[in-house]
Amino acid sequence: MTQKLPLPPFTLETALIKVQAGEDAWNTRNPEKIAMAYTVDTEWRNRDQLINGREAVIHFLQGKWEKELDYRLKKELWAYTDNRIAVRFEYEYHNQKGEWFRAYGNENWEFDENGLMRKRYASINDVAILEAERRLL
Template sequence: MEQKFPLPPFNPESAKQKVQLAEDAWNTQDPVKVSMAYTPDSEWRNRSVFVNGREGIIKFLTEKWQKELGYKLKKELWAFTDNRIAVRFEYEFHDEKGQWFRAYGNENWEFDENGLMQKRYASINDVAIAESERRL
């Protein structure tokens, strides 16, 4: 059986580790690598887009990182329970015209017994920033 450590139930240390692993994976901008942290039938809501399964995740992230250039992400543990984690995050990117943005949001994650994320719900908003305002 495929497992992704740490496994639930989470404690403060394992929840922080899970968040850091997610941040590290997303910052690779490798859609296939990122997709492997999710169940094969994972369910997402990302803003107003609904994504299902690893193939959907790969397609979504490939398109995302073709548009969001110079992507850099920071995640922070907000709360956790047995098999759920809530995070606050921000990331910065620029578009093809060179306009920089900072995105802020919250994610709610639910994991199966093997430590794979089966649900991810993200609420995100973007703010245009000057390059000199970048923090990440």
């Protein structure tokens, strides 16, 4: 059985490690690598989309980074307990027209006993910014 350390139940230290690992993985923009942190039957809500299963996650992320260019993410631990973690995040990207955006949001994560994310619920809002206003370089 595949494990993704650290495993629940989480402590402050292990929750911080898990959040940093998620940030690092997403900043690779490698859908196949990222998807390995999720259960085969993972359940997501991302904005207004419902995504089910690791293969659907890969497909979703491929499409995401075809539109969200030069994506850069920062996550921050909000809360944790047992097998759940909540984060706040912001990320920046530009579209094919060169217009820049900063997205803000919150995610609620639930993990299985092997440290794989079983559920991910994300609420996200985009704000148009000027390239000069970027913070995440």
